[in-house]
Amino acid sequence: MKNIFKQPINIVLIIIVAFILGYGISFIGENTFQAGWDAANQRLAETNFIPIMSEDIEITSVNGSIQEIENNKLTLKIQALEPLADSKLDIRIIEINDETIFYKLIVKSSEQFEKEFQEFEKTVEKEDFVGDIPYPEPFTKEEITFDDIKVGQRVFVEAGKDIKDLSQFEVVEVIIR
DSSP: OOOGGGSHHHHHHHHHHHHHHHHHHTTSSSOHHHHHHHHHHHHHHHHTSSOOOOTTOOOOEEEEEEEEEETTEEEEEEOOSSTTSOGGGGEEEEEOOTTOEEEEEEEOOHHHHHHHHHHHHHHHHSTTOOSOOOOOOSEEEEEEOGGGOOTTOEEEEEOSSOOTTOSEEEOSEEEEO
16 A cells, blocks of 8 residues: 655645645635624623723824934833723823923922922811812822933823824823932
8 A cells, every 4th residue: 555645746745735724714704803892892891801992082192112213203002001002102292292281290398298288188078168178189290301301211201183093193281200
């Protein structure tokens, strides 16, 4: 009895036939990748394991770490906005213009914050208090310049428009944390 696998021509023919069969089978049925992707998204949303953003939610700001500074652009590595988001959007190019404002957050002393909080409580506990006053923040914003920005710093950027699916956009505000 002959072994068909010992002849090189038979091996090549078997490989070609297997390839053609595999290629042909891939066209049978629905798009299984998309079906799997949709099922994974739905499962994550149903279990609330990790919240999935609705398509209609507008994202106007992101935060991340500065990877590169070149001319008037910052390359920012952000944490994905949702677990199954396009990984290409983990890197965002932030465009700086003449109207962009830069801030650095300065942490207040615990004594200063406590004093502001006590004043806040006194104001809202008054019987005749009507209105809306801001809750005291544990930091102050100090205006800085673009030259104060350094690679490796964590920043928060505000674009003032929906940037959920944009890899490059202009910002109105950059805040160093």
